[in-house]
Amino acid sequence: MQGTTLSFRVAGDLAEQTRSAADIVGLRSSDYIREAVREKNERVSAERIAQLSRELAADHLAFNESIEDSLTDGLDEAR
Numbered sequence: 001m002q003g004t005t006l007s008f009r010v011a012g013d014l015a016e017q018t019r020s021a022a023d024i025v026g027l028r029s030s031d032y033i034r035e036a037v038r039e040k041n042e043r044v045s046a047e048r049i050a051q052l053s054r055e056l057a058a059d060h061l062a063f064n065e066s067i068e069d070s071l072t073d074g075l076d077e078a079r
Contacts, residue, residue, distance in 0.1 A: 010018070022032035 018032065019029050022029045025032065027035070
């Protein structure tokens, strides 16, 4: 896979934990980190979509309630 290099610094203990975890699952450290970052990005994206969906649902609810209120404004029941 040809891609862009992304580098970052981590504490020695985190680097060792990452290498050990990668070994346990049979991946190279770079593949392990790549997979972890991809999973985190997907989780953040899903959380953002869920938040936007909740906000949109709340907006729609408020709009629908305002329309329902306006339908009965000034109208008396026929007697």
